[in-house]
Amino acid sequence: ADDGLRVTVFQFPAQFSHCSPSVDEISSALRIPAKALNLNNGPIVSVSTSRHKLIVPIKSNHILDQLDPNFEELWFLCDRYETSGFYPFTQLEQGASGKYSARQFPRRAGYNEDPATGVAAGALGAYLAKYHSQVNGWQEFGVLQGYAMGRPSRLTVGAYTEDEQITRSYVSGKAVLDGDSRSL
Secondary structure (H helix, E strand, O other): OOOOEEEEEEEOOOEEOOOOOOHHHHHHHHOOOHHHEOHHHOOOEEEEOOOOEEEEEEOOHHHHHHOOOOHHHHHHHHHHOOOOEEEEEEEOOOOOOOEEEEOEEEOOOOOOOEOOOHHHHHHHHHHHHHHHHOOOEEEEEEEEEOOOOOOOEEEEEEEEEEOOEEEEEEEEEEEOOOOOHHHO
16 A cells, blocks of 8 residues: 655755854743753754754653743744754664654744654754764664654654765655645
8 A cells, every 4th residue: 555655855065053042041932941951962053954943952752742832932032043943852762873753843934833844854864963973974863753743753864974064964754645635
């Protein structure tokens, strides 16, 4: 049976911002204590392989699933730091090709959360290649998103590193029709 079509989108070389919100600003916008952040897993930084997304390491999947952001504050920080959304994540499995769980809170998109975001997952892949693997060549990571909102997605992201620069990236996943196809 046909259970979807695999789609792969190649993205641009990674860009890392030099200006990011403070721990206190992030904690306030996400309504979590600072100790819920996992800065041992990497910094809070805005990364782009297409559009900038603020990558925020969280200590556990339980904390990630329970996030209930202050959206006005989150959007203010997005404007202030020139990023198109927050992408908090946590590591589920160790290793260079580990699995991660993430949530995407876009800036004023008409909805507060996105169940699958290739742009954000691609940025996370570049982040992971830089701060977790630090090896030359292709690195691949699994990203789960949308679980907290009951609309699960699984994305695969890859980043190519050469001379400590992420020069290529991609995001891939199966596209599955969701809902009533007669409305398309």
